[in-house]
Amino acid sequence: MKLKVIIVDDELHARSFLRKLCERYYIDRIEVVDECISVESAVVSIRKYKPDLVFLDIQMPNENGFHLLDYFDGIPFEIIFTTAYKDHALEAIKCSALDFLVKPIGVDDFKNAIHKYNSKTNTNIGIDRFKLLSENINNQFADKQRIIFSTKNGFKVIQANTIVYCKAEESYTNIYTIEDDLLSSKSFKEICELLVEPTFIKVHKSYLVNVNYIKSFNSVDYTLEMITDAKVLVSDKSFTKKKLIDAITK
Numbered sequence: 001m002k003l004k005v006i007i008v009d010d011e012l013h014a015r016s017f018l019r020k021l022c023e024r025y026y027i028d029r030i031e032v033v034d035e036c037i038s039v040e041s042a043v044v045s046i047r048k049y050k051p052d053l054v055f056l057d058i059q060m061p062n063e064n065g066f067h068l069l070d071y072f073d074g075i076p077f078e079i080i081f082t083t084a085y086k087d088h089a090l091e092a093i094k095c096s097a098l099d100f101l102v103k104p105i106g107v108d109d110f111k112n113a114i115h116k117y118n119s120k121t122n123t124n125i126g127i128d129r130f131k132l133l134s135e136n137i138n139n140q141f142a143d144k145q146r147i148i149f150s151t152k153n154g155f156k157v158i159q160a161n162t163i164v165y166c167k168a169e170e171s172y173t174n175i176y177t178i179e180d181d182l183l184s185s186k187s188f189k190e191i192c193e194l195l196v197e198p199t200f201i202k203v204h205k206s207y208l209v210n211v212n213y214i215k216s217f218n219s220v221d222y223t224l225e226m227i228t229d230a231k232v233l234v235s236d237k238s239f240t241k242k243k244l245i246d247a248i249t250k
Helices: 012-025 039-049 065-071 088-095 107-119 123-138 188-194 241-249
Strands: 003-008 030-036 053-057 078-083 099-102 146-151 154-159 163-169 172-177 181-184 200-204 207-210 214-218 223-226 231-233
Touching: 003 012, 003 039, 012 030, 012 107, 030 039, 039 053, 039 065, 053 065, 065 123, 078 107, 099 107, 146 181, 163 188, 172 188, 188 207, 200 231, 207 231
Parallel strands: 003 030, 003 053, 053 078, 078 099
Antiparallel strands: 146 154, 163 172, 163 207, 172 181, 200 207, 214 223, 223 231
16 A cells, blocks of 8 residues: 655645655655645644645744644654755754654655654654654743653653763763663764754764763763763863863853
């Protein structure tokens, strides 16, 4: 059975381009059942066609794409957001473990998004993720956002400001919080893109630390002692005593 897809975008060329991508690369697996120019028309279409996947533009007249979530008690379909702008909203989307495509949309990015959709094994966490997105969109401070970390057995939601430090572990990342730790399937690069300055700083190719939890710095062996007594290596010699103090007091 083909995936039922709805494309929501106020720009005709954007809708046409996404339709062409679907038909060119996934003609035997995807059926575009409708195209909508607004949130209002999308709500009607979604209720009529009950799609598996919705490509949803964020910036549209009258109501932006996020307002679509307000019309449904539960979200029984997946959403891939599309946008021409790189802003704080994308960070909230990433923290909520949802997918997005930045315009102009590249073929490889499109294929990766479809691959991620096909790889999802648990669609029951959708409602939680969309609620989390709403919270994160309305939260002004990134360090107070809650982030979904995929794990071996599912996922775990962690408040960003409870993270003490992160350590690269091959293609995975160990996340150490005040209370416990977990092995996330997110790469260290992805984690560094989520947890940014001034709260988090990368002090080593394998370590990212929360400056609020630094207890001391040893300039002899170039290590940080965290509030949990963990020792973290500092490999970048540019991290002088003054720079670390500046980061901590910023």
